[in-house]
Amino acid sequence: MTPSLKLVDATVLVNQGTPEEKIILDHVNLTVESGEFVTVLGSNGAGKSTLFNVIAGSLKLTTGKVFLGDQDVTQMNEIARTKTLSRVFQDPKLGTAPRMTVAENLLLAERRGEKRRLRSRGLTIEKRAELVKIADQMGNGLAQRLDVATGQLSGGQRQALAFLMATEKRPELLLLDEHTAALDPKTSTQLMDLTDQQIRQQHLTAMMITHNLSDALAYGDRLLVMSNGKIAMDYTGEKKQALTLEELLTFFNRY
Template sequence: MTKPILELKNIQTVVNRHTANETKILRGINLTIHTGDFITVVGTNGAGKSTLFNVIAGHLPVDAGQIFHNGVDITHTSEEARTKFLARVFQDPKLGTAPRMTVAENMLLATKRGEHRPLFPRKLKSQIPRFTKLAATMNNGLENRMNTATGALSGGQRQALSFLMATIKRPDLLLLDEHTAALDPHTSRNLLKATDERIKQDHLTALMITHHLEDALKYGNRLIALKNGQIIADVSGDQKEQLTVKDLYRYFE
């Protein structure tokens, strides 16, 4: 068994605290993520999937419990500080990219993720061949639009760029927050295929939220199901391979 890269211990979150609408979202989440895990995350709306990602990313503070990265307690580490080892791709293609900057400029910016960025020569031209080669792996023509403003891209190309930006500087942990949900079926399939290939090729550790149960079964080595703020299933290996969509539906009942 590989060393845990991230551990969540008894994580609890509460919203509207001390009001009549006080609600506990995550209810004692315990999750150990090992290097190389590709975990698909399923659950009904309101199950706590996005809240889980927000807690891991540091966007939302926890009310109880601890989070460890490589054995170091990061429970109270800021969201900005966590970008040194964590990257995230959101559902909305407009998030994660700068619309007025070109594709190449966005990719150059991503190479400095988590770093202090003083004034320095960009040296963009020397990076163009590398960026073009990376863009070509998306199989959607992005490599031909390196000098195009990102806001002028199609939704699929912009989301592919977001994915490249999240992975260009290999993160310890990649969070894919329904990153294909806003795309048409053909574009979604292409991006999922490219995602799977990059994760395998670069041996990335990733969590992917999806509402498509077939995708949850097809991708990754491990699957977790959330319900009412708790992990009700955590399957991997042969057990995951034997799961069916019908089995997953039982988690939602």
């Protein structure tokens, strides 16, 4: 089976040819198999966001290659990659259209990668019932606000909507970029439960950056720890299950 993601010697240099030249992603080789749920840890500046930006196409590699499925997407732009890849950011304001209603946002997400013909007015009873079912998955009142402009939602509701939009049409790869970091503890827990449920039910391939060590241990099949632009540790299977919070803290104290 073809992996969902493969990075080959992925390297990013900034300030090339100057005294400030720096490697922010250092010859990273990574294969993520179809259906894997990978959590990614690392201190600030470790290379986590750079890794995601390279995968998503918002940052070009200096050298190396990126494959999504069996396709070499190294030269493909960010917009083209969204046909198969979805991303949820830390900021609830990103990933949704604030002046459009919840229903309109969900309809847009339904047509990701296709020509979009938005017709939210006069929704059929069947389509509205379908959108209510989608929006009700987190149980935070979003389903009762289908006709409300997204910009008027709470941060938690808006982030839940962004996640639902990212998974409404099954992506080949889901990138979760600290998607619960800006939320209060209760809302964060609700969204993490929904995240785990959707990934399992849809058998999604997903990568999740988090600063929450407990979440990194509790969720996912695999844990990557980044440091200085490299993957310093890679825990899978029984090794990940046996990993303790104390061991992770010891690692971070070393780097």
